[in-house]
Amino acid sequence: MTGILGRSDQQIDDVSFDQLRQLVGLVDYDATKDPFPVRAMDAVVFVVGNATQTAWFYQVAFGMTLVAYAGPETGQRSHKSFVLKSGSARFVITGGVAPDSPLLDHHRRHGDGVVDLALEVGDVDRCIAHARAQGATVLEEPHDVTDQHGTVRTAAIATYGETRHTLVDRSRYTGVYLPGYEPRTSTVVRPEGAPKRLFQAVDHCVGNVELGKMDHWVAWYNRVMGFVNMAEFIGDDIATDYSALMSKVVSNGNHRVKFPLNEPAVAQRKSQIDEYLEFYEGAGVQHIALATNDIISTITAMRAAGVEFLDTPDSYYDDPELRARIGQVRVPIEVLKEHRVLVDRDEDGYLLQVFTKPIGDRPTVFYELIERHGSLGFGKGNFKALFEAIEREQARRGNL
Numbered sequence: 001m002t003g004i005l006g007r008s009d010q011q012i013d014d015v016s017f018d019q020l021r022q023l024v025g026l027v028d029y030d031a032t033k034d035p036f037p038v039r040a041m042d043a044v045v046f047v048v049g050n051a052t053q054t055a056w057f058y059q060v061a062f063g064m065t066l067v068a069y070a071g072p073e074t075g076q077r078s079h080k081s082f083v084l085k086s087g088s089a090r091f092v093i094t095g096g097v098a099p100d101s102p103l104l105d106h107h108r109r110h111g112d113g114v115v116d117l118a119l120e121v122g123d124v125d126r127c128i129a130h131a132r133a134q135g136a137t138v139l140e141e142p143h144d145v146t147d148q149h150g151t152v153r154t155a156a157i158a159t160y161g162e163t164r165h166t167l168v169d170r171s172r173y174t175g176v177y178l179p180g181y182e183p184r185t186s187t188v189v190r191p192e193g194a195p196k197r198l199f200q201a202v203d204h205c206v207g208n209v210e211l212g213k214m215d216h217w218v219a220w221y222n223r224v225m226g227f228v229n230m231a232e233f234i235g236d237d238i239a240t241d242y243s244a245l246m247s248k249v250v251s252n253g254n255h256r257v258k259f260p261l262n263e264p265a266v267a268q269r270k271s272q273i274d275e276y277l278e279f280y281e282g283a284g285v286q287h288i289a290l291a292t293n294d295i296i297s298t299i300t301a302m303r304a305a306g307v308e309f310l311d312t313p314d315s316y317y318d319d320p321e322l323r324a325r326i327g328q329v330r331v332p333i334e335v336l337k338e339h340r341v342l343v344d345r346d347e348d349g350y351l352l353q354v355f356t357k358p359i360g361d362r363p364t365v366f367y368e369l370i371e372r373h374g375s376l377g378f379g380k381g382n383f384k385a386l387f388e389a390i391e392r393e394q395a396r397r398g399n400l
């Protein structure tokens with residue numbers, strides 16, 4: 001099979017293509033008709049208040065491996081950047097060092113958050129020409145960056161809020177990340193018996209946008225990046241008694257890159273999306289879903305490292321309707337209940353998922369763990385239970 005960009009025989013950072021197909025729910029598509037062919041997420045880039053300690057958190061709590069670094073010691077005086085990997089997922093954690101670094105102003109406004117959903121593409125110039133013709137804001141024109149390991153061609157366009165998509169063609173580059181970065185390891189030792197890694201790929205990255213802006217950004221991804229619409233959730237699907245939101249999902253042709261977009265819906269009380277928009281000071285990335293092939297091991301390891309997950313009430317598991325709806329799944333329902341893992345089934349299969357509490361000080365960015373078994377969905381059947389759990393946390397923060 002070569003339907004997906006002809007890469008079926010490739011190992012992608014020691015995750016095989018077939019593994020990836022199941023992990024993130026890939027479909028075949030014809031890349032030759034795509035005006036803006038995207039291969040994969042290149043990196044999720046964060047700006048945080050303390051990159052040194054945040055990089056440590058992702059190693060200890062998320063089992064990631066430190067692979068590269070740039071900072072004052074490597075000639076980059078204004079900020080520090082740590083590059084971490086887990087399977088095909090790459091996070092870059094950046095923080096200002098020089099007191100006049102613009103990153104510190106960014107952090108003052110938004111707190112810890114995602115500044116860049118960087119994408120790997122085969123032809124930066126062609127993508128930028130298409131994006132510009134479709135009205136996108138080009139933040140960085142296509143240019144080469146070179147060191148002794150080769151050349152990366154890159155450019156950047158603006159998306160919602162102060163978020164960007166950097167485009168990266170690394171086909172002529174053999175270095176560890178980008179020119180300017182040096183290989184870096186750390187002294188962190190994985191706990192005895194821990195899995196080799198806790199997740200293998202980024203499944204989807206969710207953006208929260210302002211009231212009335214969801215359709216604008218869906219159309220933007222359709223037009224500028226040739227993304228297709230996936231499942232739609234509106235109205236009652238994701239309304240609880242108090243709060244509501246609307247959500248639509250866009251993806252690249254083979255579904256490897258999936259961007260759900262949420263906006264608040266008018267409800268009795270403040271939507272979780274309103275809370276995000278208030279505390280992030282605008283639109284931004286809400287959660288990142290990490291694909292695992294063993295969610296129970298992953299959640300066990302993360303909990304042992306201190307990561308806090310949203311709770312799910314006993315009634316969720318004892319509901320006969322749920323038991324009838326989900327049928328047979330890999331993990332016995334008693335084990336799902338013990339670990340508070342949610343389960344959903346659709347016509348293609350099922351998925352297991354769980355959500356962390358916000359990982360920073362502000363109630364903004366959080367994570368999802370997702371184990372897919374054929375389902376290409378996002379856990380629509382769990383939205384009500386999930387949002388009620390989020391509302392309990394909102395109420396504890398005084399924001400409901």
Ligand SMILES: [Fe+2]
Binds near residue numbers: 206289378
């Ligand atoms: Fe999600």
